[in-house]
Each structure stands twice: as structure tokens, then as C-alpha cells.
Amino acid sequence: xxxxxxxxxxxxxxxxxxxxxxxxxxxxxxxxxxxxxxxxxxxxxxxxxxxxxxxxxxxxxxxxxxxxxxxxxxxxxxxxxxxxxxxxxxxxxxxxxxxxxxxxxxxxxxxxxxxxxxxxxxxxxxxxxxxxxxxxxxxxxxxxxxxxxxxxxxxxxxxxxxxxxxxxxxxxxxxxxxxxxxxxxxxxxxxxxxxxxxxxxxxxxxxxxxxxxxxxxxxxxxxxxxxxxxxxxxxxxxxxxxxxxxxxxxxxxxxxxxxxxxxxxxxxxxxxxxxxxxxxxxxxxxxxxxxxxxxxxxxxxxxxxxxxxxxxxxxxxxxxxxxxxxxxxxxxxxxxxxxxxxxxxxxxxxxxxxxxxxxxxxxxxxxxxxxxxxxxxxxxxxxxxxxxxxxxxxxxxxxxxxxxxxxxxxxxxxxxx
Ligand code: ASP
Ligand code: MG
Numbered sequence: 106x107x108x109x110x111x112x113x114x115x116x117x118x119x120x121x122x123x124x125x126x127x128x129x130x131x132x133x134x135x136x137x138x139x140x141x142x143x144x145x146x147x148x149x150x151x152x153x154x155x156x157x158x159x160x161x162x163x164x165x166x167x168x169x170x171x172x173x174x175x176x177x178x179x180x181x182x183x184x185x186x187x188x189x190x191x192x193x194x195x196x197x198x199x200x201x202x203x204x205x206x207x208x209x210x211x212x213x214x215x216x217x218x219x220x221x222x223x224x225x226x227x228x229x230x231x232x233x234x235x236x237x238x239x240x241x242x243x244x245x246x247x248x249x250x251x252x253x254x255x256x257x258x259x260x261x262x263x264x265x266x267x268x269x270x271x272x273x274x275x276x277x278x279x280x281x282x283x284x285x286x287x288x289x290x291x292x293x294x295x296x297x298x299x300x301x302x303x304x305x306x307x308x309x310x311x312x313x314x315x316x317x318x319x320x321x322x323x324x325x326x327x328x329x330x331x332x333x334x335x336x337x338x339x340x341x342x343x344x345x346x347x348x349x350x351x352x353x354x355x356x357x358x359x360x361x362x363x364x365x366x367x368x369x370x371x372x373x374x375x376x377x378x379x380x381x382x383x384x385x386x387x388x389x390x391x392x393x394x395x396x397x398x399x400x401x402x403x404x405x406x407x408x409x410x411x412x413x414x415x416x417x418x419x420x421x422x423x424x425x426x427x428x429x430x431x432x433x434x435x436x437x438x439x440x441x442x443x444x445x446x447x448x449x450x451x452x453x454x455x456x457x458x459x460x461x462x463x464x465x466x467x468x469x470x471x472x473x474x475x476x477x478x479x480x481x482x483x484x485x486x487x488x489x490x491x492x493x494x495x496x497x498x499x500x501x502x503x504x505x506x507x508x509x510x511x512x513x514x515x516x517x518x519x520x521x522x
Contacts, residue, residue, distance in 0.1 A: 106279045108321040110140040110287065110309040115324055115383045116229055117145035119182035125233065126240050128324065128386050129282070134242055138283040138312055141233055142305040143225025144179065147172065148288075151222040158205055158221065159212045165205065173198060176228055183236050190235045197227055215259035216296070219289075223250075223297045226286035226305075234284050244282045250291030252276060253311055255298045262290050262298035264311060273315040285312070306364035314370035321376060323363060324383040329391030330362050333406035346392050346400040351490075358488040358515070359445070360407045368393070404496035407488040409445055413460055414508065414519055416479040417472065418453040425454040433472070440468035445486055446517050448510055455508060457486050457519055481507065485520045492516040 109129070116122050121144075129139070143151070150172050157164035176194065184190050201224050208217065226249075234246040254269045255262035277283055287305025290298040300307050306323060313321045330352075331341040347355075349372040356365040363380065371378055372395070381390035399405075417433055419425060433454060437444055441464055446457035458465070472478050484507065487500045491514055500506075504522035511517075 106136045106138065106316050106318045108138050108140060108309045108313045108316070108318050110305055110321065110323045111142065111233075111383070112287075112305060112323070112325065113142040113145050113147065113229075114326045116141065116233060119179050122179065122183060122233060122236050124383060125324075126237055126242070128383060129237065129242060130240070131386065134282045136280060136282075138277065138279075138285065138316065138318075139233070139244070140285055140287045140305055140309045140312065141226065141230045142287045143222075144176065144229045144232075147175065147225040147229070148222055148302070150175070151225050152218075154205075155214070155218045155221050159214050159217060169201075172224075176232070180232060183232070184239070188235070188239070190232065193231050193235070194228070197224060197231065200224075213259075219259045219262075219297045219299045222299060223286070223289050226289055230284050230286050237282075237284075242282065244284045245278065247276065247283055247285045249285040249287075249289050249308065250297055252285065253290040253300075253308065255290035255292055255300075257292040257294065257296065257298065259296075260299055261301050262292070264290065264300075269311060270315045273312065277312075277316060279316060300366075301364075303361075303364050304366075306367040310367040310370040313376050314374055317374065318376055320379060321371060322379040322381055324381055324386075326382065326384060328382050328385075328388055329380045330393070332403050334361065334408070337408055338406050342401070342403055344391050344399060344401070344403075344405070345389075346394065346397055348396060348398045349393060351398045352393050354515075355405060355407065355490060358407045358490070358517075359409045360405070363393075399491065402491060404492050405490040406496070406500070407490070409459065409486040409488075412445060412457045412484050412486045412519070413465060414455060414457050414481040414484050415469075415472075416453050416455040418477045420475075420477055422452070424451050425449065429476070430454055432475070436468055436471055440464040442468055446508075446510060446519070448508060457484070457508070481521060483521070485522070487518045487520060489516045489518070490514055 111125055115125055153168040157168045180190055204220050234244050237244045252272045254265045254272060287308040288299055292298050309321050328343050330344045332344055333341045335341045349368050352362055353368050355362050375395055378393040379390055382388050441462040443459040444456050448455045489496050500518055504520040506518050507521050508519040
């Protein structure tokens, strides 16, 4: 059995749906499970609905309108008037309105978020299912919330692997062409949960693991896994093969290759992962598997922009030792600051951090009361895997390098422009 994952960009409009249909037609389409994300940027649009619902109900109707119009345009183009999809579409929207109007639970943000954004995937899979069938490709539509069983940590649900394995092996007919929603799960109380943004890759990994699939393909709008983000680096090259370990390393340093949680379930059952282009399916793309770490062996570049570099030393000229460092980490953890680089010397301790939750100022105030603190804002953290001299010169030429850290395969450079 094979697992195909189609992300939002692949089904962003009617042509996208037609293109995905062509890909499925051209591959042998039975013994397959399709994992599909919400269309285009619809999850962001649903986030606006959640926001309006929780904080500003006057914006609710217009936020919903945007979603309705987007999907309406697509189905108007794909189906003729009397097709059942129009009824199904109205039905799903009505279900969502029922939640919005009658939810008795308090408007708890994370809970509401999952009950609302799930409609992105429910709509996309419903539309694709009916379109494939219209094109003569029979598919079995499944509600993934009855298959991927999770705890109730809304927006970041943890998979219960035992229950999930049982549900999937019981309900999925591996001889057919199945279609499921990415990103979603269900808890034991019947609530919808989600696995974290961009979680559909992970869904593909979960199904591959539970079905002992012989391969997973993630269809993307790039040629495969590249040695840098093409939106940031001008000359990127394709990586033809990479190992599971290398992929995890790259994801760890911040490359948006595939969702980081996807790899481990595949690695544990030695299931190869292909990353291919839905724009040009004739290309072979990248294969992630056990074995050769990276082919061709070229430097890979990862950047995290707009970081804060903080250097901390004691006020009394004593060394930065275990208890100071553990205190600093406690504060970092308390203020939800993600640490992307650590450097320690006898008298100072530096960290490069991401201020994702805007809690830096509070952290700084508290830190300042115990230590001497130097802060450089607006720096970029470049990571080069498999660095060579040319790659380092290239990155250093972008600005002033204010900190460098090297280990065997990885160099990290903090650059101030
Ligand atoms: N639709 C979800 C998101 O945009 C899940 C995914 O695309 O993987 O985060
Ligand atoms: Mg998406």
C-alpha cells in the first residue's frame, strides 16, 4: 500500500484539483490512501473565523463569507448544478454554524479552534472525493477523526498509537483508494483535535506506520528537498537522496523539509519517503530512506531570521556555572523562548532565541535583575550542514558575523546586517 499526501497548495483551486486527479489517474490508484490538507491557505482563513468567534463576533460573518466564496468558486467550476456536492457542501457549512451558534462549552480558544478549523480538511476531502468519482475513480472517504485517536490537548494533540493502530487496521480497506483528512484527530469524547500546523505530513506518517505501507509520497510545489529554501537562497540544488537522520537534523535546525514528527514512524518501519513535485510529476524528486546520508554531498543552508542574541555574565565577575545556567534556562522556559543556539565560555553564556510569543521583554527584565546582560536584536541565524569554505564565505559576506559555532558537520553563524 502507498500513501500520498497532497498539501493545500496542490488543491488551491479547480485546476489544482484537476491536476491531482491526473496524478492519481497516472499512478496505479488502488492500494492507496490519500491524505489531503485544507485548500490553499484556508486554514489561515479558518483561524480568522476562530478569532472572530472568540474575540470579535462582529467579524464572524465576513470571515465565514471568505471561506464560503473560496470553496464555492472551486465547486462551481468543477461540478454541474445538480451534483450532490452542493448539498454536502451546504451540510458541512450548516454543521459549522451549529457549532458557532450553539456551542455550550465556554469559548475556550484551543478547543474551539479544533472544532472550527477542521472544516478546511473536511471540505477539501469531500470536494476531491466527489470530483475523483465524477472522473471515474472510485474512492472511499473516511473521517480521520475516527481513525487517528488522540488525547485532548487541543491544537497539539498527542497520538494514542495503540488505539490508532486498531482503528486504522479495522476500518481501512487497503485494497481500495482511500481518502482521509490530514492534520485532524479525535479524542475519546468525540471532539475534534488537531496535530499542530502543517501536521498533514505527520498524518501520512501515522497511516504509513499503521498500515505497514511500502512508501509515502509527499507531493509539493518544489522539485523535492532542496539544499536551501528557494524563497531565501537564490541558487538551490536538489538533494536526490537523504537519510532519515539527516532529514531530522535539517528539520531540527529549522528547515521546512517535512513536518519533523513525520520521520520517526517511517524510520522505525523502514518505509521510504518520496518528496515529489505535483507541478511536474515526471521528475523523480527526493528519496528519504535508510542509508547514504546525503546525495549529492553539498552544503545545505537553513536560516532563522529575526532572532535575539543574548549574552549573560555574572555581576561579580565569577564564572557562569551550573546553577547560573540552570537559572537562565528556567527563565527561558518560563517565558516560552525557543533557544536555537547556545554558547558557553568561562565568563559568559550566550543564547540565540526566537521571540515567538513576545515575552522577551519580561524575560529580559527578570534576567537583568540578577546578571549583566547584553542584547542584540534583529540578528539572523544561519546553519550550514556539510559546510565547506565557499559556503562559509558566502554566508559571512551577508553581514557581520557576531558568533560562530562549529561541530563536525554543522556550522552556525549569527549574522547582523
Ligand atoms: N491545513 C493544515 C495547515 O495548514 C495542515 C497542513 O496543511 O498540513 O496547517
Ligand atoms: Mg495547509
